[in-house]
Amino acid sequence: MTDNAHLLALDAADPLAHLRTQFHLPLHHGEPQVYLCGNSLGLQPKATRAALEQELDDWARLGVEGHFHAQHSWYETHLELRDSLARLAGAKPTEVAAMGSLTANLHMALTSFYRPTSSRFKVLMEAEMFPSDRYAMASHIELHHLTREEALIELTGDARGIISTDRIIDAIRQAGDSLALILWSGVNYYSGQRYDLDAIAKAAREVGASVGFDLAHAMGNVPLTLHETAPDFAVWCTYKYLNSGPGGVGGLFVHERHHGDASLHRLAGWWGNDPATRFTMPRTFVPQHSVDAWQVSNAPVLQIAALRASLGLFDKAPLDALRAKSLRMGSELRALLQERLGDKVLLLTPEPSDERGCQLSIRVGDAARRVCDQLLARGVVCDFRAPDVVRAAPTPLYNTFEELGRFTEALAAIYDEQPWERPVC
């Protein structure tokens, strides 16, 4: 059995423990589920309902006047989130926007920052990047009358899907001045590997390539210093670690050095126009001097309200304490799994703490889907990734150390009932 006293002591000493009470925890037979799926859909903050009701009340009470007279003026409500997002992204407030959706924002950014020429047209990506990124990138390559075969360089990982920084840098240098863009994850959705974004951005600059990051699994999970790291752009979603709810508003970072660059190609819309003249309905587009130049439509007020409620919780939490708890949870979980299950499971996620975030990707072999279903039947929520991986992501905002023991015991009990074939690397 796991050493429960040790885990309970960690919970008792946890300076962030009170935050759990700020969330709705789904129940299993009347008790909170062990919810380790915040990397897929974060839980609902209790403050979200009131934030949404405020907007609904303002709409009911004010109609169109809500654009200026709602408690959170709809006209500017997206700007209220900039400081909170900037803190999480390590960026300037003018570099980050809550807007659109991850993939739509990626298309926006690729339009500006993937500008292939006859000699510089290649794109470097992870072979195992999230499908949406792959489809988006391929569609831009084809939009420029290139083929994936000629333009795409895909880097595959080792047997665990891990790609070392050295290999990434080598690939960048090898492609040299044929490289137009590097599109890379902050944290890989499958392996849980956190990449060295500073090293990647630096190598990109050295060969004169643009660089963009997909931070879907990084925002609200690992420390980011986007202004200093200085990619050209980054995109993220907010319904994973940022708990904004299903289909929540996306995010875009564009580095300050591109603000006000009139030569950049941009898919424009009225919300990207200078607000001083927006309502004089000028006939030609005057881009704002910030990331907001990439906005196209007026803000999705209900989604923004939901994100505001959840960012309120991050605002109050010291980021280094969140990170420290996240790392500790990961190492405790790793130790528990090794102790109780040994080589019945294989961890894909690297152990050095700077190479991971909350998520541990656990290879259990062919039984992975069944194991996830049986975990759920025991009140433990993880997710299955084909063909053989269970992802578990203890998040510092609402998970406890004691839950790590319950997850491990549930997994061990499932094995004891119906052993699976041990995974090989």
Ligand SMILES: *Cc1c(COP(=O)(O)O)cnc(C)c1O
């Ligand atoms: C979750 C996720 C997405 C989702 O894209 P949406 O546009 O929000 O549907 C994209 N990329 C990565 C890496 C993800 O993890």
